[in-house]
Amino acid sequence: MTLHFCQDTDLSLERRIPATPAAVWRCWTEPALMKLWFCPKPWRVTEAVVDLRPGGRFFTRMQGPNGEGETCDSNSDGCLLEVEPERRLTFTDALRADYRPNGSGFMTATITMMPDGAGGTLYRAVILHNDAAAREKHEQMGFATGWGLTTDQLAALAETL
Amino acid sequence: MTLHFCQDTDLSLERRIPATPAAVWRCWTEPALMKLWFCPKPWRVTEAVVDLRPGGRFFTRMQGPNGEGETCDSNSDGCLLEVEPERRLTFTDALRADYRPNGSGFMTATITMMPDGAGGTLYRAVILHNDAAAREKHEQMGFATGWGLTTDQLAALAETL
Numbered sequence: 328m329t330l331h332f333c334q335d336t337d338l339s340l341e342r343r344i345p346a347t348p349a350a351v352w353r354c355w356t357e358p359a360l361m362k363l364w365f366c367p368k369p370w371r372v373t374e375a376v377v378d379l380r381p382g383g384r385f386f387t388r389m390q391g392p393n394g395e396g397e398t399c400d401s402n403s404d405g406c407l408l409e410v411e412p413e414r415r416l417t418f419t420d421a422l423r424a425d426y427r428p429n430g431s432g433f434m435t436a437t438i439t440m441m442p443d444g445a446g447g448t449l450y451r452a453v454i455l456h457n458d459a460a461a462r463e464k465h466e467q468m469g470f471a472t473g474w475g476l477t478t479d480q481l482a483a484l485a486e487t488l
Numbered sequence: 489m490t491l492h493f494c495q496d497t498d499l500s501l502e503r504r505i506p507a508t509p510a511a512v513w514r515c516w517t518e519p520a521l522m523k524l525w526f527c528p529k530p531w532r533v534t535e536a537v538v539d540l541r542p543g544g545r546f547f548t549r550m551q552g553p554n555g556e557g558e559t560c561d562s563n564s565d566g567c568l569l570e571v572e573p574e575r576r577l578t579f580t581d582a583l584r585a586d587y588r589p590n591g592s593g594f595m596t597a598t599i600t601m602m603p604d605g606a607g608g609t610l611y612r613a614v615i616l617h618n619d620a621a622a623r624e625k626h627e628q629m630g631f632a633t634g635w636g637l638t639t640d641q642l643a644a645l646a647e648t649l
Contacts, residue, residue, distance in 0.1 A: 331586040381542070382569070408543070408569070408587050421582040421589040425492040426569050428582040428593030430618035435587045457591035 331455070336462050338454040340474050346485035348440040348448045352413040354485050355438060361387065364480035367473055370395075383407045384424035408435070415439050433461060448485075450478070492616070497623045499615040501635050507646035509601040509609045513574040515646050516599060522548065525641035528634055531556075544568045545585035569596070576600050594622060609646075611639070 332339060344351060354360045358375035365372045366389045374388035385405045406426060409417035421432020435455045443449040452474060456462045493500060505512060515521045519536035526533045527550045535549040546566045567587055570578035582593020596616045604610040613635060617623045 331588070336588075417587060419583065419587060419589060421593050422580065422596065425616070426578060426580060426596045426598075427492070427497075427616040428580060428596055428618050428622075430593060430622065432582050432589030432591060432593050435583065435589055437587075455586070455588040457589050461589075461591065 332453050333455075335459050336456050338456075338462060338465060338470050340452045340471075340478060342450045342478055342482065343443055344440075344448040344450045344482045344485055345446070346448060346482065346488065347446050348413045348442055350485040350488040351440045351448050351450060351481065352416075353488060354481050355416055360484065360488075364477060364484045365389075367476040368480070377407075378424065379407065379410055381408055381410055382425050383410075385418045404429075409437070413440065432457070434465065450482075452478075493614050494616075496620050497617050499617075499623060499626060499631050501613045501632075501639060503611045503639055503643065504604055505601075505609045505611045505643045505646055506607070507609060507643065507649065508607050509574045509603055511646040511649040512601045512609050512611060512642065513577075514649060515642050516577055521645065521649075525638060525645045526550075528637040529641070538568075539585065540568065540571055542569055542571055543586050544571075546579045565590075570598070574601065593618070595626065611643075613639075 354364060356377050356379055358377055361375040361377065362372040365375070365387055369392040370389050372387050373390045376384050376386040378384045385407050386403065388402050403420060404423055405418045405420040406422035406424060407418045409415055415437065417435065417437040419432060419435040421429055421435065423429055437453045439451045441449040454465065456465060515525060517538050517540055519538055522536040522538065523533040526536065526548055530553040531550050533548050534551045537545050537547040539545045546568050547564065549563045564581060565584055566579045566581040567583035567585060568579050570576055576598065578596065578598040580593060580596040582590055582596065584590055598614045600612045602610040615626065617626060
């Protein structure tokens with residue numbers, strides 16, 4: 328399936344990671360591993376739920392170094408849409424578990440991991456938004472820095488697996 | 489997969505239809521057929537798009553007998569989530585084509601059709617909402633009457649196929 332990227336409304340990040348797609352996949356789908364990389368330090372993930380099927384819950388709770396968090400903004404509760412092991416993972420915050428609407432929806436993210444050379448991965452994240460305003464908001468929330476830092480953490484962890 | 493129905497937030501409709509699941513499936517997925525039953529007469533569907541795959545667009549434009557319509561409220565633009573031929577169809581208005589969020593989301597509907605006796609179908613629609621308030625709003629919009637009437641039209645059409 329092609330990615331339907333639109334420059335006006337969407338954001339993306341691409342990275343070559345020196346670890347296999349299988350290792351990157353594990354980091355994205357095993358809660359114990361997600362806790363190690365999924366938010367920029369010194370924030371940390373205190374809870375992660377990955378019900379690995381289309382329609383399954385995809386949830387992370389994040390907490391700051393001084394106990395910040397426990398608010399809606401620092402949690403991310405979503406629904407998995409596409410689950411192609413070691414290849415492609417799509418989730419959205421517009422739905423909760425079992426495709427139930429949230430009443431709002433900010434983004435849908437597709438993560439792809441393609442074999443790249445000897446044991447490496449071409450890693451890509453594409454984030455779809457409703458419109459240009461939502462894209463702009465995400466950019467101002469620090470998308471490039473936030474996703475950049477966590478992708479560094481993801482790559483470092485994947486290399487150890 | 490089980491249906492995650494919750495009495496407080498969801499709505500449902502069940503009907504025995506004297507036509508095969510295959511015929512009912514065609515009515516739900518072929519645009520030319522959808523136009524014949526999908527909204528209560530004398531309103532009519534003037535355009536239908538069914539891109540029959542998970543992530544595909546599911547769109548209907550409706551028009552009243554005096555030209556009412558052509559507004560957002562009378563159109564339904566959504567995204568297919570589950571496509572199991574002649575068995576199960578799930579779509580939501582929280583996403584548009586290719587899982588792009590709409591910025592809002594009112595409902596997710598799952599239609600199931602199970603073989604029932606000789607050439608019949610046990611037809612069920614389950615509508616998930618975000619919360620009890622959204623369910624209440626849908627009920628007051630005339631869910632029972634609207635879906636009841638269109639299901640009559642669906643059953644009558646399916647019998648002719």
